[in-house]
Amino acid sequence: MRGLADRTWSLLNQVLDAYSDSPRATHWLRGHLARFSEPVRLAVAGPPGSGRTTLVTALGQQPELNLLDAPPIEADPEPGAMERLCMESDAVLYLMGHPHNADLAFLRAMQDHPVARAAPVASLAVLARADELGGGRVDAVVSARQVARRYRRDAELGPLCQDVVAVAGLAASAAQTFGEADFETLAALASVPKEELEPLLLSVDRFAGEPAREELLSRFGLFGVRLATMLLRRGADTPAALATQLLQRTGLTELREAIGLYFTDRAPVLKARSALMGIEVVLRMEPRPAAAPLVAELERILAGAHEFRELRLLSALRAGRARLPDELREEAIRLIGGHGSDPGARLGVGASGPEVADAAAGAVRLWREYAENPVLGAAERRAASVVIRSCEGLLTGH
Known part of the structure; x- marks a missing residue:
């Protein structure tokens, strides 16, 4: 089985062929093809006064990132504004103070698109004025990190983003x-x-x-x-x-690490997600009978996109929203790519084929035993099933 990026690239070209008579669709789809070879587009977004431009300066320009200073998000944004933001970027840093109902509404609006709802893996929430949360004391960021950890586990906010990070932007x-x-x-x-x-x-x-x-x-x-x-x-x-x-x-090092872990290290996955969103728009806005197989293939890709499930589990394990016994948690994080996405890093072995295959086969056997352990609850077994699928992919090379 081919990976998500390969399957998406193939579908993108099929849709481009099917809509070759539509200049608007062709222009749109070719733009998404070009984005596969570009740095990750990371939009820095938030309400007025949230420190967007300051944080863009703090992050600096990096070869693997194209930072976009998004227009300020007003209290009552025009319809579709958040969807456009998500379409124009591969990932979003959403800046806020103490999260409140408006912030939750904005984060939910980022998932209005059908593909975004199926793959809510492209946003980080940033407490971007962490020094103010801590009263400006020299340990203010330490206090703000404690607030961020609490929000990561929040039943409403946690599922809407990959992580919550505190940084004193100025x-x-x-x-x-x-x-x-x-x-x-x-x-x-x-x-x-x-x-x-x-x-x-x-x-x-x-x-x-x-x-x-x-x-x-x-x-x-x-x-x-x-x-x-x-x-x-x-x-x-x-x-x-x-x-x-x-x-x-100031927390900038931690923020850069989170951007690397969830975004730049997973660039092909995020670019595939962006392309799938673009494909869905074309198929929805210009429906035609001949495109029915393409719609079906889009649905199959989304249903089988294990890479999205890996990213969600990685976020949930690191935030504490999903729990595994201590002896399993760190191994699960490593196997789903939390310490590097190449096979050797995931399996903790060298890069040679036989070493990887042997380690992957052992991991599959071990995690199947874990998944069948009656002591584990239903949520733990679901997490184990994601790890098993990752190990099977490492074993087969997909």
Whole structure:
């Protein structure tokens, strides 16, 4: 059996042939063909003031990503706006504060498309002003991470996204564009005696007043200034060392890891999902009797897309929404691609064919025993069945 990307590519070309007499459909479908060879399109979306542009700057341009700063999502978006956002991108970072009903409505709207409902695997929720959630304290992101962990397990929010990640966007953006002048200004500030500096850092009004300080506030925010001065006093005594620690402490490293795990490492799966959405639009908007077999093939691909089930299980296991015994959880995450998607990484062996085949056969036997264990509940057995299918794919090379 061919993989999802191969089956989608084949169907895309079949639909292109069937609609060769429709300029609009042809243009649309060729665009999706071209996207298979492009970087992953990642839209950064959220309400006004959520920090979209700041986070785009923080993430920086990367060869494997095409970052899109989406227009702000208003409280009452026009019909179809969220579907268009999802059609124009392969994945979405949705920025929010404390999630509320409007955020849940937006995330649900991202799944209005039939393919998106069948494969809700292309969004990350980002608490993008994590420093504000934690009151601007130097440990604010630590507190915000605890909030994010709680939301990952939330019965309403959890199923609507792959993960919830906390990041202090403004400080992260400053760390990403950190320079020698920033370091010298912050180092001079950190050299001020604590009894003099700490009262100034209690509020923006107290700290502002001098051009250099106001520039720091505009770039780092009060949280970033507090964090940077603390790190300087603890030994981050070079621009590179300070920038590295700022990136880690602001949550940007964790966000990049989540983007890699769920999006860039699964680029062929997400591009296939985008193409399937595009195919569905053509078949729905320009129906014709000769396209009936193509509709049936689209439905077969969606029904058999094990790659989507892997991504959902990976998200559920990492978030704690799906549970397996401790000795099984980490192995399941590895086998479904949580530590790398190539066969050797999944099976924990070298890349040679015989090694992979032997390890895959052993994993199939072991997980079948787990799935038949009466001690496991129904949800655990369902999770085990996904792992078994992954191992069978590794065994057969598909």
